[in-house]
Amino acid sequence: MVFAIIATLIPSLGLGLLSFRQNEAQISDNVTRELRTLTSDASREVELWIDKRAHEVRVSSTSSAVIDGLSAIARPQTKIRANSATKNPQALAHYLRSVQAKLDTLRELTVVDANGQVVASSGVTAATVTLPNEWPPNSLTEGLVIIPPHWDERYTTATLSIAVPVLSYDNLLMGALVAVLDLRTLQPHLKSPMKSPPGEVLLLDQEGRILVSSQIDADKLKQLDGPVLRRLQAQPGESLVFQGMTHREVIGLADVPENLPVTIVAERDRAEVYSTWVELRDMFLALVGALVIVVAAVAFQLGRSIVGPLQRLIGAADRIAGGDLEVRLTATRNDELGHLTQVFNQMADRLRHSHAEIMAANQAMQQQNQVLETLSITDSLTGLYNRSKLDAILSDELARFKRTHREFTLLMMDIDYFKTLNDTYGHITGDEILTAVARILIQSIRSIDYAARYGGDEFIIILVETSTDQALKTAERIRSQVENMRYSANDSIIAVTVSIGVVQCQSGDMTPTAVFARADSALYEAKHAGRNRAFCVS
Numbered sequence: 001m002v003f004a005i006i007a008t009l010i011p012s013l014g015l016g017l018l019s020f021r022q023n024e025a026q027i028s029d030n031v032t033r034e035l036r037t038l039t040s041d042a043s044r045e046v047e048l049w050i051d052k053r054a055h056e057v058r059v060s061s062t063s064s065a066v067i068d069g070l071s072a073i074a075r076p077q078t079k080i081r082a083n084s085a086t087k088n089p090q091a092l093a094h095y096l097r098s099v100q101a102k103l104d105t106l107r108e109l110t111v112v113d114a115n116g117q118v119v120a121s122s123g124v125t126a127a128t129v130t131l132p133n134e135w136p137p138n139s140l141t142e143g144l145v146i147i148p149p150h151w152d153e154r155y156t157t158a159t160l161s162i163a164v165p166v167l168s169y170d171n172l173l174m175g176a177l178v179a180v181l182d183l184r185t186l187q188p189h190l191k192s193p194m195k196s197p198p199g200e201v202l203l204l205d206q207e208g209r210i211l212v213s214s215q216i217d218a219d220k221l222k223q224l225d226g227p228v229l230r231r232l233q234a235q236p237g238e239s240l241v242f243q244g245m246t247h248r249e250v251i252g253l254a255d256v257p258e259n260l261p262v263t264i265v266a267e268r269d270r271a272e273v274y275s276t277w278v279e280l281r282d283m284f285l286a287l288v289g290a291l292v293i294v295v296a297a298v299a300f301q302l303g304r305s306i307v308g309p310l311q312r313l314i315g316a317a318d319r320i321a322g323g324d325l326e327v328r329l330t331a332t333r334n335d336e337l338g339h340l341t342q343v344f345n346q347m348a349d350r351l352r353h354s355h356a357e358i359m360a361a362n363q364a365m366q367q368q369n370q371v372l373e374t375l376s377i378t379d380s381l382t383g384l385y386n387r388s389k390l391d392a393i394l395s396d397e398l399a400r401f402k403r404t405h406r407e408f409t410l411l412m413m414d415i416d417y418f419k420t421l422n423d424t425y426g427h428i429t430g431d432e433i434l435t436a437v438a439r440i441l442i443q444s445i446r447s448i449d450y451a452a453r454y455g456g457d458e459f460i461i462i463l464v465e466t467s468t469d470q471a472l473k474t475a476e477r478i479r480s481q482v483e484n485m486r487y488s489a490n491d492s493i494i495a496v497t498v499s500i501g502v503v504q505c506q507s508g509d510m511t512p513t514a515v516f517a518r519a520d521s522a523l524y525e526a527k528h529a530g531r532n533r534a535f536c537v538s
């Protein structure tokens with residue numbers, strides 16, 4: 001699932017964000033280009049507007065009313081060719097007011113003398129004007145002083161004052177005509193509603209305050225942050241993002257006209273510029289998010305459909321490895337995992353089958369081993385223990401005696417005149433007599449005792465934890481039973497007797513042979529004493 005998410009997220013998000021980053025840069029370039037167009041157009045319009053206003057004022061400055069009025073008032077000693085109407089300041093002020101009335105861009109028109117002293121004005125309180133020390137040589141046509149624009153409290157508007165020289169008829173500088181221009185009239189020229197690209201144009205004074213704005217309702221008292229203004233002025237034509245004056249965050253740039261102490265700033269609402277871009281970006285991110293959720297869900301479902309059956313298979317394999325072969329899985333699917341489950345079940349079936357076969361073979365082998373073991377320790381004729389088993393039993397009993405000092409008694413028994421019986425009735429009858437005697441032995445001893453055929457017609461009985469007296473009683477009981485036994489063969493009734501030698505184990509008995517030897521001596525004594533008796537040697 002993690003792999004699926006990464007594999008989906010990295011390419012889609014990476015390529016998408018790269019493309020959005022390129023689009024953002026492109027949008028920024030386009031906006032910068034449009035803002036440059038706005039500022040350069042505005043700069044040109046401002047220049048044209050000022051030229052036009054300067055021309056209008058210059059025309060007025062060459063009027064005879066101004067020249068004669070100034071000549072009469074400023075230099076009364078000069079010979080005046082004008083009529084009397086232009087000789088007093090009121091007449092000149094009247095003329096100035098009539099000019100102002102014709103030009104709606106004018107707020108005030110003032111005539112000053114060569115020292116800058118007000119001679120007459122259309123306004124009530126004329127502004128004082130500082131004229132340049134020397135007008136340029138071509139002041140007749142080019143002489144123009146532009147006083148830095150500012151917010152004028154008297155007219156509650158931003159104003160720009162220009163001064164043009166007033167020359168006498170013989171081209172002598174007499175003074176100047178100063179016009180206070182209402183910058184509000186510049187507002188329609190800053191931006192063409194039809195042709196200009198989107199954005200607002202602002203004319204700022206030296207401190208960054210708005211003088212005039214293409215946005216009619218812009219707050220005129222707003223001021224651009226000082227550092228931002230300096231950065232804009234330092235890099236004219238280069239766009240920046242800053243806290244604007246028409247919107248909270250704007251993209252803007254500045255143009256600084258050469259001849260006018262103002263800064264023209266064009267700015268555009270950054271949110272509006274990037275609104276479509278942001279909308280598309282958010283939509284893209286939402287789509288990527290939805291894609292990741294879908295991919296994650298599919299990957300999770302796919303993983304679960306693979307991992308779940310695999311875990312069941314692993315669990316079943318673990319149980320088989322632990323010895324539980326009764327495992328069986330339900331195969332419900334038709335795909336590779338379903339096939340794998342079927343194969344697993346077949347494998348488990350085969351293992352179960354093989355295991356059953358092995359167990360059966362093992363059991364048969366154990367039975368055969370048991371038979372073989374029984375045969376290896378049993379005398380085939382009588383069913384008693386054979387000689388080799390007898391030796392092993394005696395060795396164990398001797399070891400036990402040495403360990404626990406619990407005594408045991410050994411009886412060596414021999415059929416009397418067995419050779420004669422053989423010779424008289426034949427070997428088969430002899431064998432049957434041996435078997436009958438062995439039966440009596442088995443019936444006469446306890447389950448914890450041992451009876452074995454020592455060889456020929458000789459038998460050994462080991463009575464565990466039995467004293468000599470008890471052993472003699474057992475020997476006597478056996479002897480008596482054999483004596484009372486009647487065996488019929490070839491129409492004859494055969495009587496059989498046995499002689500028994502009894503010995504008790506001693507601490508000096510190191511080997512079975514030593515015990516046998518002493519028992520053999522006791523048996524010899526019984527035979528020698530007349531047979532059909534038991535004899536004990538201490």
Ligand SMILES: Nc1nc2c(ncn2[C@@H]2O[C@H](COP(=O)(O)OP(=O)(O)OP(=O)(O)O)[C@@H](O)[C@H]2O)c(=O)[nH]1
Binds near residue numbers: 414420
């Ligand atoms: N039928 C039969 N006879 C055997 C078997 N093994 C040994 N015999 C015979 O048993 C006889 C043993 O005779 P002995 O014990 O030596 O002598 P005896 O005749 O018993 O005389 P005493 O022991 O002195 O009383 C021999 O003739 C053997 O051939 C056997 O498995 N079957």
